[in-house]
Amino acid sequence: MSVSPFGVLGSAPVLAGLDPPYWAATLIKVGVVAVLVPTTALILGIVFLFKVMSWMQSRLGPQEAGPKGLLQLLADGAKFIQKQDIIPDAADRFVFKVAPMVVLISTFLLYVIIPAGPSVVVESLDTGVFFALAMSSVSVIGILMAGWGSANKFALMSGIRAAGQLIAYELPMVLAVVGVVIQAGTMNLNGIIAAQADFKLFGVVPFPLFLLTQFPMFLVFLAAAQAELTQPPFDMPVAESELVGGYQVEYSGFRFLFFFMGEFATAFAFAALASVLFLGGWSLPFVASNSDLYTSTAFWLIGPAVLFTKIMLVSFLIFWFRFTYPRFREDQLQKVCWKYLIPTCLVWVSFTAIAKVVW
Amino acid sequence: MSSVDAPPDSPAEAAEPEAPRDAVREALLGRLTEELGSEIVGSHIRVGDDLWVRVTRDAWPSVADIVSRKMKFRFFDFLSGLDWLPSPFGRDMDSQEDITVHGTLPKELPPMASGYAGGDTRFQVFARVYSLTDHIGITFKADLPDDDLSVGTWSTVYAGANWHERECWEMYGFSFNGHPHLKHLYLPGGFEGNPLRKDFPLLARRVKPWPGIIDVEPMPGVADEEGGE
Amino acid sequence: MAAPVSERDQLAYISNQAADARVNLEFESEGMTLNMGPQHPATHGTLRILAKLDGERVISCEPMPGYMHRGYEKLCEVRTYPQVTTLVNRIDWLGSFANEVPWILAAEKLMGIEAPPRAQHIRTILFELSRIGNIALFLGDLGIQLGGITVGFYAFRDREHVLNQVEAVTGGRFHPNFDRIGGLKDDLPKGWIAETKAAMVKVQKFCDQVEDLLIGNEIFQARTRGIGIIPPHVAESYGLSGANARGSGIDWDLRRDNCPPGLVYDKCDWTVWTHPDGDSFSRSWIRLQETREAAKIVDQLLDTIPSGAIMAKVPRIIKVPEGEAYVATENPLGEMGYYLVSKGDLNPFRVKIRSASFNNISIVPWLCKGVYVPDVISILASLYFILGDIDR
Numbered sequence: 001m002s003v004s005p006f007g008v009l010g011s012a013p014v015l016a017g018l019d020p021p022y023w024a025a026t027l028i029k030v031g032v033v034a035v036l037v038p039t040t041a042l043i044l045g046i047v048f049l050f051k052v053m054s055w056m057q058s059r060l061g062p063q064e065a066g067p068k069g070l071l072q073l074l075a076d077g078a079k080f081i082q083k084q085d086i087i088p089d090a091a092d093r094f095v096f097k098v099a100p101m102v103v104l105i106s107t108f109l110l111y112v113i114i115p116a117g118p119s120v121v122v123e124s125l126d127t128g129v130f131f132a133l134a135m136s137s138v139s140v141i142g143i144l145m146a147g148w149g150s151a152n153k154f155a156l157m158s159g160i161r162a163a164g165q166l167i168a169y170e171l172p173m174v175l176a177v178v179g180v181v182i183q184a185g186t187m188n189l190n191g192i193i194a195a196q197a198d199f200k201l202f203g204v205v206p207f208p209l210f211l212l213t214q215f216p217m218f219l220v221f222l223a224a225a226q227a228e229l230t231q232p233p234f235d236m237p238v239a240e241s242e243l244v245g246g247y248q249v250e251y252s253g254f255r256f257l258f259f260f261m262g263e264f265a266t267a268f269a270f271a272a273l274a275s276v277l278f279l280g281g282w283s284l285p286f287v288a289s290n291s292d293l294y295t296s297t298a299f300w301l302i303g304p305a306v307l308f309t310k311i312m313l314v315s316f317l318i319f320w321f322r323f324t325y326p327r328f329r330e331d332q333l334q335k336v337c338w339k340y341l342i343p344t345c346l347v348w349v350s351f352t353a354i355a356k357v358v359w
Numbered sequence: 360m361s362s363v364d365a366p367p368d369s370p371a372e373a374a375e376p377e378a379p380r381d382a383v384r385e386a387l388l389g390r391l392t393e394e395l396g397s398e399i400v401g402s403h404i405r406v407g408d409d410l411w412v413r414v415t416r417d418a419w420p421s422v423a424d425i426v427s428r429k430m431k432f433r434f435f436d437f438l439s440g441l442d443w444l445p446s447p448f449g450r451d452m453d454s455q456e457d458i459t460v461h462g463t464l465p466k467e468l469p470p471m472a473s474g475y476a477g478g479d480t481r482f483q484v485f486a487r488v489y490s491l492t493d494h495i496g497i498t499f500k501a502d503l504p505d506d507d508l509s510v511g512t513w514s515t516v517y518a519g520a521n522w523h524e525r526e527c528w529e530m531y532g533f534s535f536n537g538h539p540h541l542k543h544l545y546l547p548g549g550f551e552g553n554p555l556r557k558d559f560p561l562l563a564r565r566v567k568p569w570p571g572i573i574d575v576e577p578m579p580g581v582a583d584e585e586g587g588e
Numbered sequence: 589m590a591a592p593v594s595e596r597d598q599l600a601y602i603s604n605q606a607a608d609a610r611v612n613l614e615f616e617s618e619g620m621t622l623n624m625g626p627q628h629p630a631t632h633g634t635l636r637i638l639a640k641l642d643g644e645r646v647i648s649c650e651p652m653p654g655y656m657h658r659g660y661e662k663l664c665e666v667r668t669y670p671q672v673t674t675l676v677n678r679i680d681w682l683g684s685f686a687n688e689v690p691w692i693l694a695a696e697k698l699m700g701i702e703a704p705p706r707a708q709h710i711r712t713i714l715f716e717l718s719r720i721g722n723i724a725l726f727l728g729d730l731g732i733q734l735g736g737i738t739v740g741f742y743a744f745r746d747r748e749h750v751l752n753q754v755e756a757v758t759g760g761r762f763h764p765n766f767d768r769i770g771g772l773k774d775d776l777p778k779g780w781i782a783e784t785k786a787a788m789v790k791v792q793k794f795c796d797q798v799e800d801l802l803i804g805n806e807i808f809q810a811r812t813r814g815i816g817i818i819p820p821h822v823a824e825s826y827g828l829s830g831a832n833a834r835g836s837g838i839d840w841d842l843r844r845d846n847c848p849p850g851l852v853y854d855k856c857d858w859t860v861w862t863h864p865d866g867d868s869f870s871r872s873w874i875r876l877q878e879t880r881e882a883a884k885i886v887d888q889l890l891d892t893i894p895s896g897a898i899m900a901k902v903p904r905i906i907k908v909p910e911g912e913a914y915v916a917t918e919n920p921l922g923e924m925g926y927y928l929v930s931k932g933d934l935n936p937f938r939v940k941i942r943s944a945s946f947n948n949i950s951i952v953p954w955l956c957k958g959v960y961v962p963d964v965i966s967i968l969a970s971l972y973f974i975l976g977d978i979d980r
Contacts, residue, residue, distance in 0.1 A: 057737070057742070058741060059745075153621075153623075157622075157644075157961070233807055235735065323738050324736065324738060325736055325805065326731065326802070326807050327734060327735030327736075327811075328807055329962045329963070332811075408697070435824070436827060436916075436925070437827070437927075437940065437947075441929065441938060442938070448666075474911075475911070475912050491838060498914065516825075517825050518954070519827035519950055521950060522946065530661075544654060545653065547654075555661060561662055569666075
């Protein structure tokens, strides 16, 4: 049996029957991700950064560009791209230029494993979750590079704070996921979704989400995601009122656009991960995983739509916290991580392991 | 140079015997005289309002000590300087409109005269302290001779005097002995001159003469009186 | 005058200043010098703070004001008394009517004029309105400094109600220029009292919102409790006034204790709030309570405005008789006072402006030794200063 050069994606109605060489298929898949990243950043930016934030802060927000100001981010993007590329005199040119790309690449890699349907995934890896978490930690290097390469003391302080914070908060994120992996028995994201669709609480009551059994882990994952995105209440590295933008302070034009886009696209990716791990991803509630609905052609549209809805819900939570809370001080931030989040995770993981064996 | 006020050691008293007296402030003045004796060279009391005391330059630091430790005036209001020279630039506002409205200035400048509690020199340093328990304040003044504009610092007693003395130094040229670091506060590093002295011109008026009053607003009460709500 | 500075010297000076912000190539053994320069979101206005850091701890911290020094005391010497009123609006530009009041009262004291009761009443109402306008912005700014930006927007939105009322009377939102020696410039417009009462209801609601969203927030409390503690004797020695002094437990309010004749605080029922802790939280909390009290005071005073003239009989050309006077009032930022020396002329001979923020900020070097950099922000935000007030 020949595997389509597109991998799992090859069973798409659009791509069925096509048989390009492997490199061409890979290029097409890369192109899909390359289009997806800015698009999702755009959607999140418009919906949450402009509309929801403005609504919460009792103001109108952008109204001019496009109908009701919906094309504002496109206008912003166009503006950023055509700006002069300014590099500070004392900056390390290579490091300065490459830093935003490192951050953006880690975001691209996150999108590779997110499944929007049983076969709607760019690459279905068996180490799905592990791959995602590993790739998200690459961005730390990019931030450190930006902090040092900017030749600016504010950026340097921010880079150091970011290094401490991001590395610290990877632990709760990983541990939060471990509980899910134990319950599902696999690290493959599609496998986790299937496990959720078939999940029965105590072996008896069908309940299609890991949200209930892993609720504390869901909260920990959201907090850790907030910290990984350096958003308030964990945005010490980018503290606007102290560090004036932190590691991004010397960046302007399209390099800043990379950071900006990377931030929102990563938020989308983390929300997608949270939806997949805890909310059931593309599966519909109470529909078993081997149902025909999932393999039907219509599901190529329904699946992504379901996932998108869940992502929007999770993103709303993430951004709601962002707009409401003041920021933690760096040492308080670390205290929250090491003294509260990690012990909670460890306790819950052991509980999950025991529960898995018993039930 | 004339002094506005009565000779030292006698609180302000009017000619009529039924003039109101300010017992609290007179008591304060009495207490200060006890502590400082002949260092007090002038004083003035405005009844129910305020007390001014002029001391010698050498007693200036000890005044701070006495008033904050022994008399509980621990709140530091401000410290600054006074330059009694009438400004050689006049009002710097002699456009035609001003002359029409306010009249011309006299040709000669009036003689230099000090204010309350007297004064013999052009420059005086003055400071005010306040008591948070009795809700009463005292204004202290000290003459500074023209050739030696230095005086002891208050910053060892009142920490807030630090910045006030720096400002006084740069604006008037007084130097405060014992101040930790007298360096520019408002003005940029290499600034020459002491702006608040009367003979330092107001540069804005040198550069561009005052254009005069453009709109003269009619005084309320002169126009028709309107009742309130 | 000195010879003009050569371009080479200018460039040398500029690069010296800029060098503070760059990473030094030589190893700085005692820590890093961080220049939170004149343009910075944390210092509301152009205040430069030179901090020497050891990692994230501040070794020494020196604020360098003067970027906004306009030379008010010299300017006042060449202006007539009504002209000085316009000038003086701009010292504390958020509570601008409050700046005029001690100045006018000092001039009235030397002239021996007392404003009619209606004018005194309305003067007090406008004074309290300016206090609300100023401190409402403080509460919003507190949120913005600490990262909870939403509160800032609510503050600006609700401050608009107060500014609209001020504009309705005086014609100016920010610089009313309304007080006159002997009274006020104009009387109240029709319907103003009812609208202001409605505005006060909105202000009270805003205060409740801020309490929910910010003051009661655990993260805010973690950021401000125990930070920047000022013992009361230190506060007195530095001359801290207003909420900064009351935050250290000093029970002192010039409205109650030394109210100058010309304001009618004794005619209404209000409390002075103090807090024993002396940290950033207590200062912020007190300001919140002060806003509520101010709204209460305005409410009470609006019910009891006497009728009558709005201006006493004052000569057309104002010449204040010879003398000296000092009047201080409880301004939104603290104690603001004017020491007026007059020689009987059209313009004052010397005006010493005692501004609250000048003393409030002089404590920063002492206070910020050994704190973390984020705490410096929290301390500055809670001490609350306006650049125009520091720099005059």
